[in-house]
Amino acid sequence: MNNAEKLTGTVALITGASSGIGQATAIRLANLGASVALVARRQDRLESLANRIAAAGGTALVIAADITDNHEAERVVDQVIERFGRLDTLVNAAGLMLNGPSVESPLEEWDRMVDVNLRGLMYLTKQALPHLLQAVTSSPRAVADVVNISSVAGRIAAPQVAIYNATKFAVTAATEAWRQEFTKQSLRFSVIEPGATATELFEQKDGQWEGFTSMFGEVERLHAEDIAEAAAFIVTNPRRVAINEIVVRPTDQP
Ligand SMILES: NC(=O)C1=CN([C@@H]2O[C@H](COP(=O)(O)OP(=O)(O)OC[C@H]3O[C@@H](n4cnc5c(N)ncnc54)[C@H](OP(=O)(O)O)[C@@H]3O)[C@@H](O)[C@H]2O)C=CC1
């Protein structure tokens, strides 16, 4: 990261911070000097993460919330502003993957994926926008960032993945549209599209890892920290450099 600027004095809000990619990203951004707001439903996990960040000299705020409720998203952003007075970086990492045969899959699972992967991301982004634009004007770095965690499933569709694919294609499309809308105001929108990463995602429904390996064979999965590093690369670049999209696959994943 030759260009890397420190994030001291900035504030980052990370959804999905109780696990996997969101958790690793919160640790990485705190380590780069950002104050971090940790958002997910499982408060106990967020508290342990906040303690870990504080023990390493960082600053973390725990906000337990269900992001599928727009009023909760509003409360989350209000609490960040109340505590820190600004918001420079939003990382939308919360996500659900419930893949399986379409005839047997309950409609409720499809609804939940749309609610978390798309509606939750949309609600947080909408609430954060005015504060991110404000942060650009008051930051010595003169830039703010939204990093959306989509997926390689947001680029390539596959059988039994229809609604997860639909949500991730939507995230990739919305990110590009927002990028074009806000880039002249120095608010950067970026999308990261990971392949298989060792987190709890595949455990959210039985048979998903088997489904993956039947398609791609055995794969040495990425670590959550590999994706956190991509997020850190994006947000530490100076204002002139916008990293629009990063695809990160395990080397073994075709
Ligand atoms: N792991 C992988 O192979 C890949 C993951 N991704 C994407 O990366 C992102 C992170 O997933 P990953 O870390 O792997 O998975 P994890 O299951 O480890 O983490 C998912 C996170 O989402 C949070 N979350 C789920 N529902 C809600 C909700 N209603 N409100 C608030 N938070 C919620 C969970 O917290 P809690 O339950 O406490 O609310 C948890 O922190 C997702 O968007 C996923 O689609 C993309 C490609 C590959």
Ligand SMILES: O=CCS(=O)(=O)O
């Ligand atoms: O989001 C998941 C992408 S993959 O691990 O199935 O490639």
